[in-house]
Amino acid sequence: MRRGPITLLQTPVAGLHLTKTCPAGPASPAGTNLPAAAFPERVVPARRIPGSDMTQTDRDRRRGHRARPPRLLLCVRPLVLLLGAIVSSLAGGCGSGDPAPRPAGAQPQGPPPTSVILGTVVERSIRPEIRVIGTVEPDRQTTVGAEVAGVVERFDLREGDRTVRNETIIAQLRTSDREIALREAAAALARAEAEREKLRRGYRPEEIGQRRAEVRERRALMEQGQKDLERSRDLHDDGAISIQQLQRDESVYLAARSQYDRALAFLAEVEAGYRQEDVAKAEAEFHQAQATRDRIQDELAKTTILSPLTGYLVKKHVEAGQWVDKGGRVADLVDLTTVRIVILIAERDIGQVRIGDTATIVVDAYPGRTFTGRVSHIVPQADLQSRAFPVKIEVENPAGAPLRGGMLARTSLGVGSTRPTVLIPKDAVVRRGDRELVFLVNGQTAVQREVSTGRAFDGFLELVEGDLRPGEPLVVTGNEGLRDGAPVMAVKAGAPAQSGPPGAPGGRR
Structure with missing residues (x-):
């Protein structure tokens, strides 16, 4: 059925504005093909000007203005043009409703092949x-503690500073109180040492001589007293002296004898030297004083806290001015x-x-x-x-x-x-959700296989599960958008892989 173009005529007439649908005529390449009966002739009364015999159209024409189409036509015109374009596209254009004939023997055209680069499944001997x-973790790590209590006087290190064993000072405690105690201990040690040496050497010769002289003196007094006692006894027997005088002379003799015995004992003691008990006591007191001095010296040395290993300080537990107890953490x-x-x-x-x-x-x-x-x-x-x-x-x-x-x-x-292991190129694996896929090439068609991979080895992945054999070709470039059965075209490595029509960008991104 032939359809002619639709032509809209706007004819200004005095008192009336006519919109007329023309009958169908010959087809026009630029026309709009619609049935003529779809647009019947309509008469639209022109709007008159109040107080005058003229219409708005007449006044506009006298003033040189073009006639304005009615508002309804302005709204309908775009819809008519759109509908005409749709009908024209369905009719095939040029006034004919028949499609263009297909050449004899032509086949329906499918999507173009995707350019891909291939890799190979390999097998290698790999140790599990x-x-x-x-x-x-560090080979050694330790928490340095304070061996003595005291006030932290200096702590200059910071976290990350390097330390050297027995050289780097971690912290310095106050030393004044222990220095005073050390002087006191040194004086007590000197006194104990002198006493020990005195007892070890024994009495001096001068002291022994004095004791011997004293013995001689006491013996002479005793002998004189003995003679006086004997004479008094004779006189008492003769009745020349009283019994009281005799007793007095006897007391003098006994006292001189007692002093002589004591002098002999002192002389024997001096000649024999000091007793072993006294020497042992003096030795013990000396060692006690020495230990006290050594203890204070050790405490004084421990106020300087040195690094016990070569490494790094990673944490500080105290700062300068803080009191740290014995055994307290420092760093x-x-x-x-x-x-x-x-x-x-x-x-x-x-x-x-x-x-x-x-x-x-x-x-x-x-x-x-x-x-x-x-x-x-x-x-x-x-x-x-x-x-x-x-x-x-x-x-x-x-x-x-x-x-x-x-x-x-x-x-x-x-x-x-080591054991034989099948490996596939890591670029051949496409992950879609939880699935791992690879694409083989059968002729010019992509064949999808689902696999499971394991460890990586120098650009390859271990094949844990999947039906693949060494030597089979796999798509390694251009496989992101592939589907099972899609046409592919293998290109050499280095050539740009294309996907889509010629001229369109393609390859991996």
Whole structure:
């Protein structure tokens, strides 16, 4: 059925504004094809000017103005044009409703092939590994305590400062009170030492001579008293003296004899020297005074708190001016010359771990750098909650990139002997949700396979589950948007991979 173009005529007439639908005519390439009956002729009365015989249209024409179409036509015109465009597109244009004929033998056109780069499934002999996350710990760490009580006079170090064993001063306590006590102890020691030496040497010759002279003197007095007593006895017998005189002479003799005996005893003591008990007592008092002095000297030395190891100060517990008790904490130190990586090995794997096994460690602080260590300790007691056994790996800490305590260490621990392992390029794996997919190429068609991967080895991933064989080609570039059965075209590595129509950007992003 032929449809002619629709032409809208606006003819200003005195008193009337006509909108007329023309009959269908020949098709026009630029026309709008609509049925003529869809637009019947309508007569719209013109609006008159109050108080005059003229209409608004007549006045506008006299003034040189163009006639304005009615408001209803202004609203209908866009809808008519839109409807005409829709009908024209359905009719196929050029006044004909028949579509353009398809060339004989032509096939329906599908999506263009996606340019991809291929990799290969390989097989290598690899030693099994246990991969766990551990923690870096210092080889040695200690909390320095005060061996004596006192006031902290100086504490100049800060967290992170390096310390040297028996050289770096951690803190200095006040020493004035102990210096005074040390002088007192030194004086007491000197006195005790002099007394001990005196008793060890015994009496001097002069003292012995004096004692001997005293003995001779007392003996002479005794002998004189004895003679006087004998004469008085004779006189008493003759009745020349009274009994009282005789008794008085006898008392004098007895006193002289007693003094002579005492002098003999003193002389024997002096000649024999001091008693062993006195010498032992003096020796003990000397050692006591010496110990008191040494104790105060030791306390005085301990007021200077030295670093017990070469490492770093990581925490301060006191500051200058604070009182610290004996045994109180002063600072925490760590030795990072050698560090240990502490990992937890599951019960099912602990039987494969041996002392000396090699481990590789990676930390986030040094991307791309690998540290090597060896298993040094296997703790035979498992954690009762996780049922995992602590294993310690010893690592020599390099000076250029030091490992620090508390770092997260991703550890790969090689166990057992090597075994053949199928590996796939890591770029071949596409993760969609919880699924891991790879795409093989069969002719020029992508074939989807679901896989499960494990450890990474130099750009490859271990194939844990999946039907893949060594040598099979896998898509490694251009596989993000692939679907099973999609057409593909393999290109050489280095050529830009394209997806979509020619000229459209493609490849991995």
